[in-house]
Amino acid sequence: MKKHFELVLFIVILTFVSIAKVNQANEEPPYVIMISFDGFRHDYVEKYDAPNFKKFINSGASAEAMLPSFPSKTFPNHYSLVTGLYPGNHGLVDNNFYDRKLDLRYSIGNRKVVENPAFYDGLPLWQLVQKNGMKSASYFWVGSEAPIGGSFPNYYEIYDGKVKNEDRISTVMKWLKLPKAERPNYISLYFSIVDDQGHANGPNGAKESVLEADGLLGLIMEHLKQIDLPVNVIVTSDHGMNEVANTEESLIDIDEVFKGIDKADYKLVNSGTLAHVYINDSLKIDNIYKTIKGKENNFNVYKKESFPKNWHYQNSRSGEIVLVAKAGHSLSSKSNRERMITRGGVHGEHGFDPYVTEDMATIFYANGPNIKAGTKLPKFENIHVYPFVAHILGINELPKIDGKLEVLKSIYIQ
Numbered sequence: 552m553k554k555h556f557e558l559v560l561f562i563v564i565l566t567f568v569s570i571a572k573v574n575q576a577n578e579e580p581p582y583v584i585m586i587s588f589d590g591f592r593h594d595y596v597e598k599y600d601a602p603n604f605k606k607f608i609n610s611g612a613s614a615e616a617m618l619p620s621f622p623s624k625t626f627p628n629h630y631s632l633v634t635g636l637y638p639g640n641h642g643l644v645d646n647n648f649y650d651r652k653l654d655l656r657y658s659i660g661n662r663k664v665v666e667n668p669a670f671y672d673g674l675p676l677w678q679l680v681q682k683n684g685m686k687s688a689s690y691f692w693v694g695s696e697a698p699i700g701g702s703f704p705n706y707y708e709i710y711d712g713k714v715k716n717e718d719r720i721s722t723v724m725k726w727l728k729l730p731k732a733e734r735p736n737y738i739s740l741y742f743s744i745v746d747d748q749g750h751a752n753g754p755n756g757a758k759e760s761v762l763e764a765d766g767l768l769g770l771i772m773e774h775l776k777q778i779d780l781p782v783n784v785i786v787t788s789d790h791g792m793n794e795v796a797n798t799e800e801s802l803i804d805i806d807e808v809f810k811g812i813d814k815a816d817y818k819l820v821n822s823g824t825l826a827h828v829y830i831n832d833s834l835k836i837d838n839i840y841k842t843i844k845g846k847e848n849n850f851n852v853y854k855k856e857s858f859p860k861n862w863h864y865q866n867s868r869s870g871e872i873v874l875v876a877k878a879g880h881s882l883s884s885k886s887n888r889e890r891m892i893t894r895g896g897v898h899g900e901h902g903f904d905p906y907v908t909e910d911m912a913t914i915f916y917a918n919g920p921n922i923k924a925g926t927k928l929p930k931f932e933n934i935h936v937y938p939f940v941a942h943i944l945g946i947n948e949l950p951k952i953d954g955k956l957e958v959l960k961s962i963y964i965q
Contacts, residue, residue: 579731580685581921582782583940584723584738585676586771587632587692588764589625590746590901592754592791593617593912599761603769604916607786611918612962614928617936619790621862622825622875623911624902625746626659628789628933629693633739634673635937635952637863641673643693644868647822649829651867656820668697674950676940677704680737683946688726688735690719695739705735716742716767724774727782736944742767746792749899753794754910757899772918783919783943787936792899793878793910797891800849802883803876808846812839820870823881824902827870836871843872849880861906863953876900878908917962926962935959 593616596604619628620637624646627638634641646659650670657664664670671694677687678700688706689695695707706726708714719740726735748760768786775782795801805821817839818829828843830836836854843852853873858864876882881900883891891898905911912930921943934954941949942956942963 579781580736580945581919581943582727582736582738582780583785583943584740584771584782585632585785585787585936585940586740586768587629587742588745588786588788588914589741589743590749590757590790590792590899591761591764591788591914592749592757592910593914595745595754595757595761596914599758601761601765603765603772604786607768607772607784607918608916610924611916612922612924612926612928613917614915614931616912616930617787617915618912618930618932619905620933621859621864621904621906622822622902623790623905623908624822624825625789626693629741630671630673630675631933632787632789632936633676633692633694635934635949635954636673637934637953639862639864639866639869640953642670642866642868644864644866645820645822645825645827647820648827648868649818649820649870651829657868666697668699668701671697671699673952675699676737676937677707677739678702679941679946679949680735680944681705683944685736685944686734687737688723689739690723691741692739712743716744716763717770720767720771720774723771724778727778727780737940745788749792751898753897753899754792755794756897757792781920783917783921785936785940786914786916786918787933788913790901790905791911791913792901793903793908794897795879795881795900796897797895799888799892801880802888802891803849803880804885804888805874805882806885808843808874808882812842821882821884822902823883824876824900826874826882828872828874830871833871840872843874850874850876850882859904859906862904875904876902878903878910921964923962923964928959928962931958939963 620631626646627643630643638644649656675694680687686705689704690708691710695704744760745764749757816835820827855871935958937954938956939959
């Protein structure tokens with residue numbers, strides 16, 4: 552009798568273990584889609600009354616605002632979001648800069664340098680995911696087109712701004728419908744429309760693009776209802792937008808700033824609101840700095856050793872001298888300045904110091920099965936998104952990064 556009972560008990564336990572193993576095998580791991588609406592300022596949802604964003608926020612989590620890293624430019628901040636590092640630590644110090652060691656100028660429009668892995672440090676999320684036995688995908692994201700560390704995302708697209716936004720969404724949904732073994736658990740998705748209109752018309756003229764973005768978000772969420780997967784959606788951006796009048800006062804003539812300085816003594820890389828000055832002879836740094844400092848008006852000039860600490864910007868790729876425009880102004884060549892003044896009106900700019908220019912703040916919204924609905928976060932820096940995404944995906948061993956999980960962990964639920 553006793554032996555019979557023990558045999559039955561053994562069979563019952565074995566059955567439970569087998570069922571548990573089957574359930575564990577069938578259980579879906581979490582998924583994350585990280586979406587960037589480039590140039591989406593922190594106040595656009597309320598400013599333009601975007602209904603799908605509001606619905607997304609009300610049933611999910613949101614932050615008062617998210618601070619971009621310095622400089623508040625597109626490439627540095629998209630790469631900070633996927634590495635958890637400040638630009639001074641991941642190497643993309645601007646949209647345009649010069650690297651002395653490589654003797655190359657990085658420019659976002661230069662396909663050859665954009666695909667050169669030598670410019671990218673850190674471990675991007677798509678690689679982190681792969682190292683942890685999952686697949687990753689990217690429909691346009693800074694760095695995803697370069698073989699960083701020798702590899703790409705499992706699925707990715709070479710940037711082409713002409714691709715319709717709806718087609719981008721369709722491809723993402725196809726990825727999520729792949730067989731489980733081939734399906735990416737992490738997907739990044741990028742849209743440029745809000746930034747494009749913000750630059751053209753200024754932030755007060757971006758309504759059409761914000762509402763178009765709102766429609767795209769609504770479309771994504773409708774599609775996800777048809778897919779039976781635990782997908783978490785994180786909606787974010789790289790920077791906000793500031794209005795600049797196309798006037799003589801607002802457009803700083805950078806050619807005039809450098810008048811009287813021998814062009815053979817320096818290399819200038821100007822990104823509009825931020826300009827790097829690479830000095831050929833270190834003994835001439837002080838004299839060149841003093842000359843520029845004497846013309847300081849509506850911009851601030853810094854020597855590298857005097858960069859504000861919260862920039863985290865001590866990198867060989869940042870200039871020995873850096874000029875940063877004040878909000879409402881930009882650094883412009885003489886020819887471009889004349890063209891913009893003739894055009895009149897206003898345009899939009901970013902790249903300003905995000906720690907002093909409120910308009911540079913952007914968005915962070917999250918929604919999904921692992922997101923605590925109705926939670927609100929105070930303003931935080933974008934470097935903290937990386938460890939949060941990793942945590943959702945069950946990845947706890949991270950490389951050395953600047954971001955900290957505890958900043959966003961309160962909105963996570965198992």
